[in-house]
Amino acid sequence: MSDDTRFGNMLFEISIVIFFISACFGAIAVGLYVYCKFTMGKCGNSIGLSNKTILITGGNSGVGLEAVREFARRGARLILACRDVKKAREAIRDIQQQTGNIDIEVHEVDISSLASVEELVRQLTLSLKKIDVLCLHAGTGPVDSRQETSEGHEKTFATNHLGHFHLVQLLRPALNPGSRIIITTSMAHEYVRLDFENLQQHKAYNGVLCYARSKLMNVYFMRELAQRLLKDGITVNAQNPGLVHTSGLKNSSALGNWLSETLVAPVYAKTSWQGAQTLIHLATSDELDEVTGCLFRDCKPTRLNEIANDKRAPKKLWQYSEQLIRNTSRSETTP
Ligand SMILES: *[C@@H]1O[C@H](CO)[C@@H](O)[C@H](O)[C@H]1NC(C)=O
Numbered sequence: 001m002s003d004d005t006r007f008g009n010m011l012f013e014i015s016i017v018i019f020f021i022s023a024c025f026g027a028i029a030v031g032l033y034v035y036c037k038f039t040m041g042k043c044g045n046s047i048g049l050s051n052k053t054i055l056i057t058g059g060n061s062g063v064g065l066e067a068v069r070e071f072a073r074r075g076a077r078l079i080l081a082c083r084d085v086k087k088a089r090e091a092i093r094d095i096q097q098q099t100g101n102i103d104i105e106v107h108e109v110d111i112s113s114l115a116s117v118e119e120l121v122r123q124l125t126l127s128l129k130k131i132d133v134l135c136l137h138a139g140t141g142p143v144d145s146r147q148e149t150s151e152g153h154e155k156t157f158a159t160n161h162l163g164h165f166h167l168v169q170l171l172r173p174a175l176n177p178g179s180r181i182i183i184t185t186s187m188a189h190e191y192v193r194l195d196f197e198n199l200q201q202h203k204a205y206n207g208v209l210c211y212a213r214s215k216l217m218n219v220y221f222m223r224e225l226a227q228r229l230l231k232d233g234i235t236v237n238a239q240n241p242g243l244v245h246t247s248g249l250k251n252s253s254a255l256g257n258w259l260s261e262t263l264v265a266p267v268y269a270k271t272s273w274q275g276a277q278t279l280i281h282l283a284t285s286d287e288l289d290e291v292t293g294c295l296f297r298d299c300k301p302t303r304l305n306e307i308a309n310d311k312r313a314p315k316k317l318w319q320y321s322e323q324l325i326r327n328t329s330r331s332e333t334t335p
């Protein structure tokens, strides 16, 4: 055999190997894509919501807005509690035209402020007799540096946990047997545990850790609230929308952004509509009339890990939150 032929054969073999390697990667990507799309979870019912009142925080963008669109389509009476009222009004104008449902109100709230939550409830009680579904969906992602609200609470903790904790206590009279409370958490809760000596990160601050802990608090709050409302026939569940393209992926490094935009997002992340399916399922499905205290993902209940399932933590967090609210002095907002 001449050197030329040997060289030719070698090139041929190398290209076959490269071909197979790329084919394998391609197959894995396609497989993962198909797997993700099929296990995504889709709300399968088309149950109507006429005469149902749904109050949602954080309903003016992303997953929350997609859920609002579907609730409106099904005829619900909707109350959106949002920080950015102008943006919310623009969003619902579009939904009202699309669905013909004009029964959508927008109220302003800064969920991180106890005074603002109280003002919201004062406004609501004028028009609100009952809430059938209460969606606690507002939240913030990781914040770079430690910030405090004007009431002196760490911002992520106040936004993602304390405000909703307070809101539920104040809205309790409007909740009746059959009402549902749905709390949005995230898969980030699976990787952390709470430090009860340092719940507001006074010591070392790390934005991502602080965020993940607030999401674990959502799970603990859900469990304790479900226990406490069991005898009243009010159900409480949490939902993890999964990785949604609009929110969780932004604001990392340039490489992180590039990876998430070109690889992770198209293959793995959900659209807002897909991300909203579990919330819609929890709000509507009649199979869930008596299901309480569970975490849902992809429209199915999932197991809690050992830390999320801790026996004492939910009650401890509850007592801390109650005390903290009692201890917080707040300026009267103008009525
Ligand atoms: C909704 O409420 C109205 C007035 O209370 C009642 O007439 C109507 O039948 C109800 N609709 C449904 C679907 O329950």
Ligand SMILES: *[C@@H]1O[C@H](CO)[C@@H](O)[C@H](O)[C@H]1NC(C)=O
Pocket: 141, 142, 143, 144, 251
């Ligand atoms: C996200 O990025 C924007 C623009 O780069 C910046 O202004 C903002 O503070 C960042 N937010 C977080 C939470 O890192």
Ligand SMILES: *[C@@H]1O[C@H](CO)[C@@H](O)[C@H](O)[C@H]1NC(C)=O
Pocket: 320, 321, 323, 324, 327
């Ligand atoms: C609330 O105030 C009491 C009395 O000052 C204090 O003992 C307690 O630790 C405070 N609790 C919280 C959560 O701030």
